[in-house]
Structures are given as structure tokens and as C-alpha cells.
Amino acid sequence: MIKKRRGELIVLSGPSGVGKSTVIAELLSSRRDIHFSVSFTTRAPRVGEEDGVNYNFVTREEFERMIRDGELLEYAEYVGNYYGTSLKVIEDYLQQGTDVLLDIEVQGAAKVREKCPEAVLIFIIPPSLEELSRRLRNRNTDSVDVIAQRLEKSRAECRESVKYDYLVVNDNVMSAAQEILAILEAERCRVKKRIHLADSIIGTQD
Ligand code: 5GP
Numbered sequence: 052m053i054k055k056r057r058g059e060l061i062v063l064s065g066p067s068g069v070g071k072s073t074v075i076a077e078l079l080s081s082r083r084d085i086h087f088s089v090s091f092t093t094r095a096p097r098v099g100e101e102d103g104v105n106y107n108f109v110t111r112e113e114f115e116r117m118i119r120d121g122e123l124l125e126y127a128e129y130v131g132n133y134y135g136t137s138l139k140v141i142e143d144y145l146q147q148g149t150d151v152l153l154d155i156e157v158q159g160a161a162k163v164r165e166k167c168p169e170a171v172l173i174f175i176i177p178p179s180l181e182e183l184s185r186r187l188r189n190r191n192t193d194s195v196d197v198i199a200q201r202l203e204k205s206r207a208e209c210r211e212s213v214k215y216d217y218l219v220v221n222d223n224v225m226s227a228a229q230e231i232l233a234i235l236e237a238e239r240c241r242v243k244k245r246i247h248l249a250d251s252i253i254g255t256q257d
Pocket of ligand 1: 064065127135154
């Protein structure tokens with residue numbers, strides 16, 4: 052009997068303002084079978100963000116309870132707020148054979164690498180730092196101080212990209228999403244994930 056394939060855990064990181072959410076939306080529109088993991092955060096919702104859709108917005112007390120009770124696969128503190136991934140939700144999807152996508156920052160990604168070495172880690176970078184600064188200002192969601200903090204953090208984050216498996220430049224949303232699709236396709240063809248297909252042939256050798 053062929054064992055049901057376990058879902059792929061896909062981690063996407065990139066500095067704030069790089070356009071991750073747009074690339075993710077594009078990716079999910081062509082791969083509707085991927086489950087996007089909705090993170091928990093203590094940050095306040097931005098205009099247009101919905102609880103349970105963009106994030107699960109919780110209090111600091113609730114988040115700290117989740118940490119204590121071991122409910123998070125990973126979590127990190129980022130620009131003064133907690134962000135974390137529910138262990139149970141993603142484990143259920145992976146076991147059912149559904150691919151799961153995490154949009155998380157670099158400390159969280161390092162934790163995932165440690166706990167789930169088979170995860171695919173993709174880092175998205177902007178074409179330049181100037182372009183990133185322009186995108187953050189145009190977003191009009193953060194104060195000048197927060198933008199400055201985020202830019203400084205972005206440079207440090209981009210240094211972490213060497214620890215990832217793949218690097219995608221978001222110069223154009225469509226091509227960035229296409230590259231990610233190609234990465235996922237290649238990952239599915241890895242010998243270790245397809246060895247069962249060769250088993251019957253290998254097995255007949257004497
Ligand atoms: P933002 O406040 O701009 O929505 O997110 C700030 C950063 O937190 C982004 O880099 C985003 O990828 C990251 N982030 C979102 N959810 C999680 C999570 O569950 N865990 C970790 N470690 N980072 C997260």
C-alpha cells in the first residue's frame with residue numbers, strides 16, 4: 052500500500068514591505084490547494100485587516116499563555132510585538148497531505164528549520180534598499196519612526212537569507228510567484244519524495 056504523502060511545509064520570509072503578501076496572494080490564486088497558515092499576533096490590526104483572516108489578533112497575556120502551554124511551533128518578538136504559528140493547525144494539515152505556507156520572519160524560520168528540517172525555506176528580497184524604502188512609505192500604514200525601525204531591521208534580515216534554500220527577487224509580482232511555483236514543483240520531484248515510484252523497478256533487479 053502506498054503511504055499517503057505528507058504535506059510540504061513551505062516557509063516564506065522577506066523584509067517588511069518587500070511585497071510578500073501580494074506575492075503570496077498571487078501564488079495562492081494558482082495553487083488553491085495550499086493552506087496559508089494564519090499566525091497569531093499581539094500587534095494591533097491595520098486598516099482593512101480582519102481577525103482570523105490576516106492574523107488571529109490576541110492579547111499579550113493570551114500569547115504568553117500559548118507559549119507556556121506549548122501551542123506554538125515557533126514564535127518571535129518583532130518590532131515590539133509577538134508573532135507565532137499554531138503547532139496543531141499546521142500539523143493537522145500536513146498529516147492530511149496538504150501543503151502549508153508560513154509567512155514568518157527570520158528568527159521563526161530558523162526555529163522551523165531546527166524543528167522541521169524537511170521544510171522548504173524561501174527568502175524574498177527587494178530589487179534594492181531604495182525600492183524597499185519607497186514601498187514602505189507608500190504603504191501609509193506605519194509612522195516615520197516605525198518605518199525607520201523596519202528598514203534597519205530589513206538590512207539585518209536580508210543578511211539571514213544565506214540560511215535559506217532559495218532566493219527570489221520581487222521585482223515583479225507575477226515572476227516572483229512563478230519562481231516560487233517552479234521551486235515547489237522541483238521540490239516535489241526530489242528522489243526522496245518519489246522513491247516509491249522507482250521502488251518497483253529497483254526491486255526487480257537481482
Ligand atoms: P507585519 O506586522 O508586517 O504583518 O509582520 C511583521 C513580520 O512578522 C513579517 O516579517 C512577517 O513575516 C512576520 N510574521 C508574521 N507571522 C509570523 C509568525 O507566525 N511567526 C513569526 N516568527 N513571524 C511572523
